[in-house]
Amino acid sequence: MALPKGVTDFLNDSARSAGAEQPQSGDDLFRSGVLDSFALVDFVTVLEEQCDIKVPDSDVNPANFQTIETIERYVESRKG
């Protein structure tokens, strides 16, 4: 599944702020500087709103949000 525009907009804005390239689906979002611990907190809030899912606190760790692919898989698992 493709992520909603509001989610990709967040990642693209974050990449611009960090001076990083626009992230592609397999890029490591943390290594490229698109996300860090603080940005991840905001990102999860956007993801919950845009994808209409609830992310439990125990799932808020970088492994679930490492790349756009892992984020898509995670959202699918929450919707399923």
Added chain:
Amino acid sequence: MTAFITGTGMSVPEGVVTNEEIAERLGLSAEQIFKSSGIRRRRWAAPGTTTSSLGAAALRFALEDAGISAADVDYLLFGTMTPDRFIPGSASAVQKQSGLGEIPCLDIRATCCNALYGLQLARALVESGAAKNVVVCLAEIQSAWLDLSAASGTISMLFGDGAAALVVSSEKREGALEIIDILLGTDGAYVDDLGIRCPGTEFGTARSHSSEEHSGDYGARMVGQSVILQAARKITAASQKVLERNSLTPDTVRWMVPHQANANLLAQVARSLRFPAEGLVSVLEDFGNTSSASMGIALDTLRRSGRIQTGDYLLLPAFGSGFTWGAGLCRA
């Protein structure tokens, strides 16, 4: 019966330690420390200073502010992570140094949430009629535990020494803050993400698990990413919940007086709650993270600034090792 915070006090050591003085040893630059924490300087106590003596000094100021004497105190709650001794708790030492009567004195070990736990217990004691004047004393001397090497730079840069005390009473007086509600929570799944392992029964003592061979277990451990992620979520949720159950919204709160963990984390929480930055009380720049004492130091600083108006709501959120977290709500 209602419980009020009727007096506050604080005490910090004289020794000011700037980022510039420690940056090189920590493998960081002074500006890096400031940018990642909001801290420019902290106070570190002279060797030999005890945590109880710092707490007793803050307690004296709080009693003076509340207009009561040591003889009027009928319960002492003492919060610290850095006690004078392993046994007994340091509340006994504070009692002796402060000239309190032969009253119940209890140590609490809820780390950076000690102020909230102390206020919740003090409120219960006052509202039940078990006590009239409870002192919640909070103190830390963390500098003695810090590893000042590059390996621990991002932990050691944060912490300062300091103490605060809050008098909780049944009788309201001018400038008092009514304690309306306190919400607390814990998730022990994160017990290893923030804290100090030894000495203890799980990993051992100096006899069974030497500090030479296991030095990492005797120093502060922090999984920074886990702390930030969980703190940001838990503090925000606790704040929302305590406001909701009192039919309030963040825009009705005038002051947020949080545990002073890290300026970036506090800004994140304020942003998540859509809370205006001008109401966020921070003393991080001058005192760093004083753990148990930090919320009390921030509250005392705000009260003495004279900026609190009658009717103002104050939100008191905190997060600490355990993990434990919570939020308190007061009204001026």
